[in-house]
Amino acid sequence: MIPVYDRRKLYLDDKDAIDAAVARVLASGRYDWGEEVPAFEAELAAWLGVRHFVATGSGTAALKAALRALRIGPGEEVITVANTDMANSTAIHSVGARVVWVDIDPLTRCMDPAACAAAITPRTAAILPVDLYGHPCDIRAFRQLADRHGLALIEDACLALGAEVDGQLIGRLADITCFSFSSGKHLGAMGNAGGCATQDADIAERLRLVSGDGQDRARHHRQPRPLDLRHEEESHNDRMDEIQAAILRAKLPSLDRTLAQRRAQAARYTEALAGLVETPAEQPGTRHAWRNYVIETEDRAALARHLAAQGVQCNALYNPPMHLQPVYARLGHQRGNLPRTEASADRLLGLPIGPHLQMAEIETVIAAMRRWNGAR
Numbered sequence: 164m165i166p167v168y169d170r171r172k173l174y175l176d177d178k179d180a181i182d183a184a185v186a187r188v189l190a191s192g193r194y195d196w197g198e199e200v201p202a203f204e205a206e207l208a209a210w211l212g213v214r215h216f217v218a219t220g221s222g223t224a225a226l227k228a229a230l231r232a233l234r235i236g237p238g239e240e241v242i243t244v245a246n247t248d249m250a251n252s253t254a255i256h257s258v259g260a261r262v263v264w265v266d267i268d269p270l271t272r273c274m275d276p277a278a279c280a281a282a283i284t285p286r287t288a289a290i291l292p293v294d295l296y297g298h299p300c301d302i303r304a305f306r307q308l309a310d311r312h313g314l315a316l317i318e319d320a321c322l323a324l325g326a327e328v329d330g331q332l333i334g335r336l337a338d339i340t341c342f343s344f345s346s347g348k349h350l351g352a353m354g355n356a357g358g359c360a361t362q363d364a365d366i367a368e369r370l371r372l373v374s375g376d377g378q379d380r381a382r383h384h385r386q387p388r389p390l391d392l393r394h395e396e397e398s399h400n401d402r403m404d405e406i407q408a409a410i411l412r413a414k415l416p417s418l419d420r421t422l423a424q425r426r427a428q429a430a431r432y433t434e435a436l437a438g439l440v441e442t443p444a445e446q447p448g449t450r451h452a453w454r455n456y457v458i459e460t461e462d463r464a465a466l467a468r469h470l471a472a473q474g475v476q477c478n479a480l481y482n483p484p485m486h487l488q489p490v491y492a493r494l495g496h497q498r499g500n501l502p503r504t505e506a507s508a509d510r511l512l513g514l515p516i517g518p519h520l521q522m523a524e525i526e527t528v529i530a531a532m533r534r535w536n537g538a539r
């Protein structure tokens with residue numbers, strides 16, 4: 164089977180560096196509040212070209228911290244999309260705000276700026292677009308909207324580490340850009356990890372506070388350690404573990420190479436599959452990070468069955484969209500509320516992509532896709 168993910172293969176590819184990183188942390192005896200997290204934050208900030216990076220325990224924790232750091236709260240609305248992980252909705256609800264889902268641009272499958280503008284009310288506090296599958300959202304349009312209406316802008320780049328807009332890596336245009344480093348992401352930990360990029364030192368300080376038990380992190384590094392434990396703000400323990408930070412540091416040097424692999428695989432798919440199915444777009448002025456290669460077709464179920472029979476695994480993220488999930492039935496949404504989101508969710512299918520695959524395996528997937536077309 165050609166798998167969508169193969170985390171064990173990725174571990175084996177970097178085994179020596181990862182084993183050494185884990186052994187270093189274990190031998191240090193510092194599993195918490197150590198030096199690995201600050202070192203990872205500095206290294207990732209340098210890679211992204213941002214002023215500050217604050218590590219968290221997951222992408223969900225990064226979104227929660229971002230909303231709390233920007234003081235979004237009860238009675239306020241946050242505009243986001245429904246074709247995404249549940250993390251966006253849970254993070255918004257966790258601060259007591261209301262989720263407002265709006266429709267997408269069918270080309271990029273990211274939030275439609277016009278739909279967002281139409282949903283702004285006096286209660287709107289923030290805009291939270293998602294860089295779906297690694298394609299950057301129209302962040303310049305959202306920046307303008309946010310500035311015009313005095314709103315916070317949080318970019319969910321959990322699927323988009325390495326995406327670019329106008330020749331620059333994403334991470335600078337939103338007030339806070341959130342990333343996930345869970346094990347199947349561009350830069351994957353051995354478990355959960357995430358973090359927030361920001362250009363603003365005060366926001367970075369608040370992110371540390373609200374993701375770290377409301378404690379000032381610098382106090383933990385002071386010697387001798389102060390005897391009192393001060394909590395400045397009621398907060399969760401949403402920090403990254405030392406061991407995950409050490410693993411991410413070990414894998415960071417491979418990130419440029421694995422991004423290039425993803426881009427080469429996506430380019431080959433697009434060249435070979437054009438005309439056969441709807442291939443994903445890459446808008447001019449942007450560079451896709453290709454966390455997922457998601458095609459659209461009317462015959463999704465038949466194609467998925469055919470591919471499975473040919474030894475090719477595929478997936479269908481995010482389907483159904485959040486507004487139609489059983490958990491949110493209480494919010495009273497129904498089919499037809501977000502027609503472009505729903506149409507995409509009904510047709511999408513993710514093909515295997517990523518550094519666990521060789522180009523020969525991409526060719527095998529392409530051959531299986533061609534056989535399906537021939538059989539129709």
Ligand SMILES: Cc1ncc(COP(=O)(O)O)c(C=O)c1O
Binds near residue numbers: 223293319322357
């Ligand atoms: C778009 C998006 N946002 C947020 C998250 C949540 O990240 P995590 O699983 O690290 O909590 C994910 C997870 O895949 C995601 O795809």
